[in-house]
Structures are given as C-alpha cells and as structure tokens.
Amino acid sequence: MSGPTGRIPWSLPERTDRRRAVVDAGLAAVPTALAVALGVVPLAVLLVESLSPPVTLSNYAALGESVYLPVLVRSLGVGVVITGACLAVAYPVTYWLAHVCPVRYRLPILISFTLPLWLNYVVLNYTWVWILATDGIVNTVLTAGGLVDRPLDLLRTASGIGIGPVELPGPSVGLGFVHIYLPYVLLTMYVSMERLDYRQVEAARDLGAGGLRVFRDVVVPETYAGAVAGALIVYARIAGAFATPQILASPSEQMIAQIITTQFYDVLDYPFAAAVSVVFLVVVLVGFGIGALSTDVRAELKRW
C-alpha cells in the first residue's frame, strides 16, 4: 500500500499529499464497499421492489386497506410504551447510581446492570416463559400462598387495555421487552446523569424544593438529552422486534416484523413485504429526525 518505500522527499509536499490522499481513499473504499453493498443497495432494492411490478403503488394501496396497518400502529405504540417504561425505571436507578451510591461500588453495579447487553436475547426472552407460565414460578408461588384460586394467564395474554389498535402490551411481552432494552437505556442515561452537577440538586433543596420539584426543574432539564438519545436507540428496535413478540406475545398482539417475516418466508410476497418495510422505515426515520432536531440530543447520540 505504500508503493516505493523509503524516504519521501519533503521538498515535494504536494505530490506526497496527493499520494497519501489516494492511499486514504483506497483504504476507505474497503469498508465503504461492504456498507454500500449490504446497506445502500438493499435499501434501494427494497424501494424498487415495493413499486413492482414495473411501477405501481398498488402494494402501498394494499397496505392501506389491509389488516396490517393497525399492526404497524400497534407496533409503534408498543415502542412508545416500552420506551417510556424503560425511562421510568432508568431515571431513579441512574440517579441513585451516579449521585447516591458510594463511588467504589458505582462501576461494578453499572457493569452488572449492562452485562445482559452481552447475552442472547432469544434466550433472555425464553427465560420469561418459565416465570410466567401457568405452571411457572409466579403462579406456583401465588397458588401455594393461597393468593389465587387458579393460575393466572400471564404468558402470551393480551392486556386488552387500549384505544383502537394502540394497546398496552400484555404482561409477558411487556416484561420481556423491558428486560432486553432496559440495559441500553440505563447505559445512555447514566452517562448523562453523571454529568449532572449534584450541587444544583443540593442548591434547589436548600431553597426549599421538594423531590418532585427537583426532578422536574433540575434533573430533567439537565438530562433530557440522554433520555431522548436512549429512547431513540431502543424505540425502533422495540417497534421492529421479531423474536420477543414471537416468543412472548399472544397471537392478537402481532407486530410488524412478524408480518414482514411471514410475507418473506411463507407468503413469498416480496413486493408487499418491501412496501411494509419502506413505510415502517420512513416512520422510524421521521421519529429520528424529530428527535435529532435538538443539538443536545445530537451531541449525546454522537457518543454512540
């Protein structure tokens, strides 16, 4: 890659510069070629496919009329609810970790909270089956303790609470999702929370602010960028998840990735699957665009 080796005469800086630029471009081309072949080209193929045969919008029209539009809306709703739940847990936990916990325990606890990021999510989802099944741990404890007469239907049951297609996730799929995505949010929030100057909290308390007031007027304004960044990181993954609803959701709680997979694998309707994907992608990207409008959030995302 260095061509003729040896001393580069520094009396010819221009030629050296040009040669080094060529080397740099050559080195850049390798990963870029892979990324273009597996990222840009497939997305272009998807777009073309969704408009086929030759050029038609019929696949999009079919999506508008099908039962799949509510599935898309429900998936996005699940993304919002689970992201909110993760943030609700992450706020007190990271606050405690960054400002209350003794310093020498901070790193071990943070590592133990983020260790599940390394674990297999199919396996992690599966572990909930044995906790929530009718003969699982929770129901065994509840029935043995005489708290319920017969086992509760916790596994693969829809919540039935919601408006239209937007419905709260059932217990098993909800717990499974939070279990997988909470570590991501904890990690993003911790970075933000650590930068919050604790003296601001103390000052607000000395001035008579209560816990909620401190949270609303000091903690949130100082850390919202981390919260939004964390939300952006997990939101699309939740809405587009396949394994979790497949393993833990009731059949009535189908999500968009399951539709796409079925169309690809069983129905073999590539154009329709592509149209569903393109619509989903556009919705997700719009969400990203809105989130990334804030420069604070962009700075936070750059860390990832």
Add this chain to the structure above:
Amino acid sequence: MVNPVAETSDRTGAAGWVRRHAVAALRGGFFRTTVVATAVFLYLPVVVVGYLSLSPGSQPSIPLDGVTLRWYGAVLSDARFVRGLVTSGVIGVVAAVAGTGLGLLAARTIVRARLPGWLRASVAVVVAIPLFVPTVVVALGIGITAGRVGIGFGLVPVVAGHLYWVLPFSTFLIASRYATIDRRMAEVARDLGADGVTTFRTITLPQLWPALVASVLFAFALSFNEFLLTFFLAGSGVTTMPLEIYGKVRIGATSFLNAASVLVLLFSGAVAAVAASLEPPT
C-alpha cells in the same frame, strides 16, 4: 400566601429537622428499592432457568423433584446443537476479526483520512445504517437482494451480513479512541522518514490496541448472539446457535432448552467479563 421567612424558620427548627430526615430516609428507601428491584428483575429470569435446568424430568415441575446434570450432557451430545454452536463460534471469530479490521479502516477514514469532509461524513452515515434502520428492514433488504442477485442463501450471505452488522459498533468504538491520539506523533514519525505502514505499526497501532481488543470481543458477542439477520439469510443449510434455540423454543423442548440456555449465557457472560476487566464501559 405563605410567608417565605416563616417557611424558612420552620425548616431550620426541630420539626423541620425531623421532617427533612424522614423525607431523606423515604427518598433513600425509594431509590434503594428501585435499584434492588431492577437488579432482581434483570437477573431473576437467569437464576430461574439455571435452577430449572437441573430438573430430572424433561418437563420441570416446581419445586424440582431432584437435581441432575443430565440435560447438560444431553445438550453437549446433541449433534445439531453442537454444530450450531460451532458455526456461531466460527462466524463470530470471523466477524470479530474481519469486522474489527474493517472497523479500523472505517474509523481511520472518518477521523484521519485526507479526504473532503462530506465524503468522510457520508462514509460514517453509510456505515451507521444498521444502527438507525430497523434490523428487520435491513434483513429483508439483504434477503431480497441476495435472492435477486442470485447469491442465494447460506454461509456466505450470513458471514457478510454479520460483518456489516458488527461494522458500526467496531467503527465507532475504534474511532472514539482514534480521535484522542495526538496526530502530530504520526506526522513526526513520517517527517523522520518512516513510511505509512511503519508509522501505523509503531505509533498508531499500540495506542489503538485497547479499543481493538474491546472491538474484537464486542463484535464476537454481537455476531454470536445475532438472530434476525441470520434468520433471513441462513436458508436451510446453515444453522447457528440462536436459530437452534429459537427452533427449540417453538417446539417446546424444555429441560434441554434450559440447560442449553445456561451454557450459552455462561459463555457470553465469560466473554463480557473479559471485556469488562479490560476496559471500563464509560
């Protein structure tokens, strides 16, 4: 209207002292409860599966009516599962090493290359696609493309897909380290007559080393655990560990699956522990 002075004096008095400490204790209790509950929530499922994997029957009953390791033996002598594990391991090593190499090139391009800013920024965006495009969309796109181009499905598309999947993580991990290196050191080496390769090998590489090791480990874990992309690209000939586990979940093979899960979790956990001991995540 509350008189601010009265309120202040109330807070400095004995009643205020008691109240403040009561509130502090309550607040401490709330935070500690949340933290403990989160830890239990994250680890309880793993503990439960570990416990149930010791069941003598193929369908565990709670509480267990005995303790045995026979399902671990069954997992390790199951040819299909072991083949999936080995395939995942091999793909993982390829993705970790080659992905880190590609990530190094991409990181160098983004941070250091003598190329126009817009070009470096577009490389960063193209590499980052798997981070902001939902995996199912990437997977479907690659799947349809593989079918249309005629590469078909199998090991080669899976490996390529995994390389692309780990690329953004290794790129940005290495880039953040690359950006902290003083570029003048490399310039000095070149002024003293070292060529590009020598400069990189003796000056830049040693400083990047921790990031490269972290990238290899993290990329291995990402690839080893990857499910959805593989599901779209594997076809019928290739099976990986996550595909095997998913197949077993669908047919409901319970004690076998519990033992297999524990083995997989222990293995990933060991990789993570090595990574954590090398470099703190913050």
